[in-house]
Amino acid sequence: MTEAAIPSGRTADADAVRADRLRSGLRRRYARERRFKLYGLLAIGVAVGFLVLLLGRIFDQGHTAFYAHSIETPVYMDPARIDRAYPQGTNFELLVAEQQLARMGVQDDAQGARAAAMRGLFSSELKFLAAERIQAEPELIGQTVRIAAPLADDADLYFKGEITLDTPAAQRRLSDEQIGWLDRMRAEGMVSSHFNSALFTRGDSTEPELAGVLGAVIGSALMLLVTALIALPLGVGAALYLEEFAPKGRLTNLIEVNINNLAAVPSIIYGLLGLALFINWMHLPRASPLVGGLVLALMALPTIIIATRSSLKAVPPSIREAALAMGASKTQTVFHHTLPLAMPGVMTGAIISMAHALGETAPLLLIGMVSFVPGIPHGLTEPTGALPSLIYIWENASERAFHERTAAAIMVLLAFMIVMNAAAVLLRRRFERRW
């Protein structure tokens, strides 16, 4: 079979050349494929790397915010200093500070500067704690009570290692003397740490150890509620109309182009719109969840419309035809068949656009939600804060302890996002039907 010509003009030689060509070509093709896969992996690696870096840094900075230190100390409730009828009037901090100094054998000076320095180590919450104790159990007056006195933010930071002796004394917030006392207390086993529940149960405060995210979380939640109530019906309704009922023509196309553009408009423009329309013209209360929710609803609307439209488009026409052929009217076809089948996509789009809206800060700036708001909101018309603006405020605060709390607040916001996105995935799975 060497020289014999195979029918159709092929020789064995030509076949060998062809086989060689195929083989070397194959090598190149496989090499290209491997390179392409490598590029893909690299791209994913870079993205994941950045994500890990980001989350790692945030966690690193923020995890210390979740616990706080306190001093377990016996306090003698001096009846001479405590008014039985009005315990809140007593300066408990000074009381505890003086007793602590005495216990450590430190002599106070004439101006009471040492007592003031010791007092500065304790949080102002101490007086509320002590006063509550006395109010609940007045018989404690005259006795010695063990109290877990929460520390002020600087002392707390010292125990977390944020403030060290390495910094020169002039730049430190704690004096050498105060650090010495703290070391002694730690050596005597008086220092304990506990979960920083204040972070989750209290609203914003100028004192870092008393500052919490609850006010902002509730503010954000109220805003999201308003956003959902407005944007969902409007968005899904508009998309249904545009996709199913509107006559196909130039006007519909024009509307569609405009909606697509609106989805790309910078969010701060929506803030300007909110300011002009809701606050200046309609005189709605500034910085309220109502206004915030309205502005975010406007922002979320184009995304919801686009997501709903594409889900509706994805419903196979055979189902629509089957329904119409049964004698279902246009509206019945849409609501009994098309919309239920499009539901997974609609819900995903809705939840994702709201998760997006949750994290927007720029529009909130313009409607006034970036001011200090202590306390927990109770309604839609009171001024409140929101999580993104809280993060902004804390980041700009001067107290060092807000550093870790900012990262903690970011973690809370991220947790919110993850929960919402997970809900989107779960709901999508549950409602997905096969046709």
Added chain:
Amino acid sequence: MAPPTARHSGEPTAPTKIVARDVSVFYGEKQALHEVSLDIPDKTVTALIGPSGCGKSTFLRTMNRMNDTIPGCRVAGRIEIDDEDVNARSVDPVLLRARVGMVFQKPNPFPKTIYENVAYGPRIHGLADGKAELDGIVEASLKRAGLWDEVADRLHAPGTGLSGGQQQRLVIARAIAVEPEVILMDEPCSALDPIATARIEELIDELRERYCIVIVTHSMAQAARVSQRTAFFHLGRLIEVGDTEDLFTNPRERRTLDYITGRFG
């Protein structure tokens, strides 16, 4: 060189249910049907045959105004069911489609339970007073479609979980649940295997005692098996119509002969 009118042979013995006169259908500028005139008798199976793209499905869809759902589609001419023009302004297509049911090529049950599939039509048209009556309608329809024995114990299973042949029978049950007068079938067996096809053909034979059936089919053998009247379409025109046996054994038109002998198709 098309003859001005189609060749009609043999008068149908049953009363005429549907009358089409000079029906033309335009998709935008393109004309898909050219002045088709045809009488379709009641309680009979009429088969529409012809090569791909000859307009038989288009003609089928004029009878229940499903062409209305296609943007840019225009229908000219008269189509009368029981002497009533279906395109008249006074006729609501929703009600028309309760009288004229349709079965499609690919089975398309709703992604609901079997029960819900069959009950949908009676429900939206308000044909049942209360659950007991609705249950009765569902059972009767499934029995008439020959599916009851297989699904009686799982009426609340999803309709999409059935086999292809069962799904097509479910779709037929769904169509007859509203007690239509006419059933239009657009190549109902082309997506099914031969055994399922045979069952559907049996079913069609049973159904013709109650309904006027018009079936579009690619298979001439099927047309010969199942229908009593056959109409041959070509390039948007009706070429010949007549009793099935006559048309297949003794066609009058050259083109009909060429088609049924497989010269083109």
